[in-house]
Amino acid sequence: MSRMAKFFVAVACAVLGGLLVFVTAPGTTLVDAPISPEGSDSSETIDTKVTPELSSFYNVTSWEPGAPGTLVKAEPIEGAPTGVKLYRIMYQSTDLQGRAIPVTGLYAAPDAPAPEGGFPLVSFAHGTTGVGQVCGMSQSPLQEDTPANSNYVPHIEPLVQAGWAVVASDYSGMGAPGPSSYLVGPLEARGVLDAIRAVENSSPMIGDVPIDQSKLGVYGKSQGGEAAMSALQLAPDYASELDLAGGVILAPGFTPPLAGILDAVASNPTSTSQNMFVMLLAQSYAENYPELVSLDDILSPTGLEKVSLLESNCGHGLAEKVSDVPLSELINYPVAPGFVTAFGEAMPGRVKLESPIMVVQGLKDKTIIPQFTHAQVMSQCAVGTTTFYVRYPEDDHPSLNYQARLHNPSVIDWMNARWAGEPAPSNCANQLLGTLNTTTAVN
Amino acid sequence: MNRESILEICLGITAGLLIVVIAAFRSSKLPSKPVLRRSAMIALLTYAVIAVPVFTINGMTVVGLIALLVVVVLALVGSRLAGSYASSAQEEPATRYVRALVGTGLATVLLIAGGQTLALVGRVDPRIMILVIAVVAAVLVAGQGLVASSRISSLSMWLLVVPILIALALGFMLGSAPVVISPIRLVDSTPIAAILAIAVAVFVLGGADRSLEAFNKLGALTPVRVIAWVLGVILLVVVGLLMFFGGVMFAPSMEFFVVPANIDALPGLAGILLAILTVIFSALVANALAGIGALWNPQEAQLAGEDDSQTTTSAPRFVAIGAAIAVVVALLGVGSEPLIVVTSLLAVATVAAHIDGTASPGRGVIAGAIASAVAAAILIATQQLVLGWASIVATVIVALIAFGVGRSASSESSQGVASKVHTGS
Numbered sequence: 029m030s031r032m033a034k035f036f037v038a039v040a041c042a043v044l045g046g047l048l049v050f051v052t053a054p055g056t057t058l059v060d061a062p063i064s065p066e067g068s069d070s071s072e073t074i075d076t077k078v079t080p081e082l083s084s085f086y087n088v089t090s091w092e093p094g095a096p097g098t099l100v101k102a103e104p105i106e107g108a109p110t111g112v113k114l115y116r117i118m119y120q121s122t123d124l125q126g127r128a129i130p131v132t133g134l135y136a137a138p139d140a141p142a143p144e145g146g147f148p149l150v151s152f153a154h155g156t157t158g159v160g161q162v163c164g165m166s167q168s169p170l171q172e173d174t175p176a177n178s179n180y181v182p183h184i185e186p187l188v189q190a191g192w193a194v195v196a197s198d199y200s201g202m203g204a205p206g207p208s209s210y211l212v213g214p215l216e217a218r219g220v221l222d223a224i225r226a227v228e229n230s231s232p233m234i235g236d237v238p239i240d241q242s243k244l245g246v247y248g249k250s251q252g253g254e255a256a257m258s259a260l261q262l263a264p265d266y267a268s269e270l271d272l273a274g275g276v277i278l279a280p281g282f283t284p285p286l287a288g289i290l291d292a293v294a295s296n297p298t299s300t301s302q303n304m305f306v307m308l309l310a311q312s313y314a315e316n317y318p319e320l321v322s323l324d325d326i327l328s329p330t331g332l333e334k335v336s337l338l339e340s341n342c343g344h345g346l347a348e349k350v351s352d353v354p355l356s357e358l359i360n361y362p363v364a365p366g367f368v369t370a371f372g373e374a375m376p377g378r379v380k381l382e383s384p385i386m387v388v389q390g391l392k393d394k395t396i397i398p399q400f401t402h403a404q405v406m407s408q409c410a411v412g413t414t415t416f417y418v419r420y421p422e423d424d425h426p427s428l429n430y431q432a433r434l435h436n437p438s439v440i441d442w443m444n445a446r447w448a449g450e451p452a453p454s455n456c457a458n459q460l461l462g463t464l465n466t467t468t469a470v471n
Numbered sequence: 472m473n474r475e476s477i478l479e480i481c482l483g484i485t486a487g488l489l490i491v492v493i494a495a496f497r498s499s500k501l502p503s504k505p506v507l508r509r510s511a512m513i514a515l516l517t518y519a520v521i522a523v524p525v526f527t528i529n530g531m532t533v534v535g536l537i538a539l540l541v542v543v544v545l546a547l548v549g550s551r552l553a554g555s556y557a558s559s560a561q562e563e564p565a566t567r568y569v570r571a572l573v574g575t576g577l578a579t580v581l582l583i584a585g586g587q588t589l590a591l592v593g594r595v596d597p598r599i600m601i602l603v604i605a606v607v608a609a610v611l612v613a614g615q616g617l618v619a620s621s622r623i624s625s626l627s628m629w630l631l632v633v634p635i636l637i638a639l640a641l642g643f644m645l646g647s648a649p650v651v652i653s654p655i656r657l658v659d660s661t662p663i664a665a666i667l668a669i670a671v672a673v674f675v676l677g678g679a680d681r682s683l684e685a686f687n688k689l690g691a692l693t694p695v696r697v698i699a700w701v702l703g704v705i706l707l708v709v710v711g712l713l714m715f716f717g718g719v720m721f722a723p724s725m726e727f728f729v730v731p732a733n734i735d736a737l738p739g740l741a742g743i744l745l746a747i748l749t750v751i752f753s754a755l756v757a758n759a760l761a762g763i764g765a766l767w768n769p770q771e772a773q774l775a776g777e778d779d780s781q782t783t784t785s786a787p788r789f790v791a792i793g794a795a796i797a798v799v800v801a802l803l804g805v806g807s808e809p810l811i812v813v814t815s816l817l818a819v820a821t822v823a824a825h826i827d828g829t830a831s832p833g834r835g836v837i838a839g840a841i842a843s844a845v846a847a848a849i850l851i852a853t854q855q856l857v858l859g860w861a862s863i864v865a866t867v868i869v870a871l872i873a874f875g876v877g878r879s880a881s882s883e884s885s886q887g888v889a890s891k892v893h894t895g896s
Contacts, residue, residue, distance in 0.1 A: 041606050042488035045607060403732040407725045
């Protein structure tokens with residue numbers, strides 16, 4: 029063959045190769061959908077103006093340490109809607125040092141005959157409401173404009189209406205006293221997993237609700253998305269007996285431990301939108317990683333003055349009180365190295381998850397940075413987690429609550445399919461190697 | 472992932488493939504010494520691509536970077552020490568075929584790396600990427616051998632300036648230099664067994680690498696200059712990334728993918744980066760395939776400007792066979808680490824059998840190859856087919872068997888000759 033002929037053969041191979049790559053490219057993860065009408069006029073995620081009172085239920089003077097996941101006590105919540113059983117619960121969990129701590133939470137189950145085998149159960153991991161004892165899910169889920177209600181309405185109640193039992197951990201320190209846990213993945217994970225253990229066995233304390241222990245899952249939004257993923261990551265070591273079919277991760281609160289990016293955020297002289305998140309992080313990381321960082325390292329004198337607000341303020345009320353100055357005046361700059369180190373310890377993402385996940389992200393989200401969600405998804409794909417990633421181009425943080433449930437592919441359908449034993453779909457391109465799965469597009 | 476960019480990405484990949492083709496054919500003259508030198512650098516960088524996952528999975532610090540640099544140098548050392556091989560003209564069939572398997576194994580590992588990387592960053596099908604890169608590289612190498620791989624490799628060395636600039640920009644603009652020495656991220660260091668195992672593997676693979684041998688004979692593998700450039704490239708990229716990541720590079724990790732997941736943020740950037748990655752991985756694979764072809768068509772004399780009367784027509788066939796086997800094995804999804812172990816066992820069989828410079832090391836190579844197969848089976852059965860103490864022990868045992876059998880075969884041969892001389896027959 030002449031040199032020119034070889035050249036044209038090679039060119040043909042290159043062009044055909046490129047064409048083949050294009051036509052065989054996995055389907056898009058972008059859903060062609062307008063912003064969810066249910067959430068299109070929602071206010072900010074943390075639309076909470078009312079800080080509830082803390083009842084005597086959260087008193088732990090008579091609490092004794094016990095095995096993780098043991099149900100300590102429960103009480104029915106008055107005024108539960110028709111068709112729903114509601115309880116606040118206290119259960120045993122552990123802190124990062126393995127010491128027993130009490131954690132509280134909300135338990136919601138259908139008030140209806142259970143299907144054969146019992147109800148499916150998800151552990152719901154809630155989004156940012158604060159770190160104070162008054163800021164959990166169990167305090168006042170039915171009272172409007174409270175932190176609990178802001179998660180109960182768009183998440184917990186619809187899941188119960190879908191026929192699931194839902195247990196929602198308050199997280200450590202957000203009901204019963206304990207270490208603050210904001211974006212401390214390993215600590216949140218313990219609360220999420222132990223909540224399942226606490227309610228998976230039928231008990232008169234919680235209405236004798238039968239649970240199908242072969243139908244378990246985790247479900248989280250925002251901070252809770254990170255907590256849910258952390259729970260899946262921790263489960264094989266911490267709660268290996270739990271058969272978690274999968275995890276729904278909505279607009280997760282991942283923050284990469286990159287000093288440069290954190291410095292860029294911290295040095296912004298005009299922004300206040302991250303103030304509350306940074307205060308919560310500072311409190312939680314200083315408390316859980318004292319060997320790495322202290323509050324003095326992270327916060328400026330102005331920021332230190334505001335720490336006391338965290339204990340008794342939640343949600344929108346807390347955000348307003350810490351947003352009277354720009355972030356650059358609250359936090360030391362450059363960001364303390366120990367703070368970055370703590371992020372590295374707290375964030376999930378380097379370990380293959382044994383359970384499949386469905387990650388949903390709105391690209392107009394201003395609370396969660398979608399670019400970080402993309403990075404986390406890519407990392408999960410690279411380590412081999414079965415990941416189904418769905419992006420809504422027009423949805424923001426609040427509207428995603430509804431879009432993820434109501435639009436196809438629905439997270440509820442996805443979870444039900446896991447419980448039905450169907451193989452989990454994956455649209456991770458690089459997982460095609462050596463597997464028999466085919467990718468699933470969303471359009 | 473910020474927008475639908477598959478068309479742009481595929482155009483970038485196609486452009487990369489076309490650039491590779493044009494580079495291979497752009498001149499009918501023989502590659503110059505600088506071109507050969509740059510392609511020798513790419514041949515050596517192959518070992519950085521192979522070794523880096525060992526360090527980054529547990530977190531690479533500056534200590535890991537130094538170890539990586541040492542590992543890459545070991546490939547060159549292995550190649551230089553194995554320069555005592557008999558010339559290709561005298562190369563026995565057993566040696567040739569086993570070395571071809573080594574080249575195939577290298578090509579397979581590089582195809583997996585390329586397929587995974589391009590698929591992950593570009594969200595394309597890795598199986599198709601493996602097939603496409605293998606076909607294009609094989610067509611070019613089958614047609615022009617070391618000439619093609621040299622030109623492609625030379626071009627990709629120039630394109631490496633892009634990842635260098637990106638890494639340094641990230642490091643200086645969003646990172647800090649002191650963290651390279653004093654990391655702010657906690658890390659469990661890479662197990663010493665894995666480091667030693669990859670060092671041993673790279674050393675023997677370098678010894679059996681026909682591409683490196685060819686560059687040695689051409690005088691293109693001048694140690695100081697080539698090592699300086701290769702180490703310089705690795706150093707600049709990794710130091711830049713260490714500055715950005717806080718002194719420790721975990722891959723895969725969320726922070727590692729912050730940039731790759733968002734290359735579509737700027738129009739055209741994704742296409743350009745995918746084109747560059749396509750060229751680089753095509754060059755790596757082409758080099759490995761050229762090593763296979765050079766076993767049947769040693770081109771060193773031709774590339775040195777001397778008359779080459781030893782050309783054969785079977786080289787393209789073996790390049791195609793090697794590429795086909797590499798594609799099939801890559802698509803089986805066995806993973807890179809087991810492949811590195813198995814390939815290095817075969818490599819040590821050829822290296823050890825030739826240590827003595829004996830006249831007929833073929834039996835040693837055959838014995839070593841059989842021992843490699845047995846060792847691999849044992850490692851699979853004991854779930855130890857990974858880089859660690861078991862793979863090191865297996866490598867040593869295979870080496871001893873290949874060396875012992877080769878030497879005893881040579882001794883028998885010598886005694887037979889001596890006997891004939893003595894009896895006058």
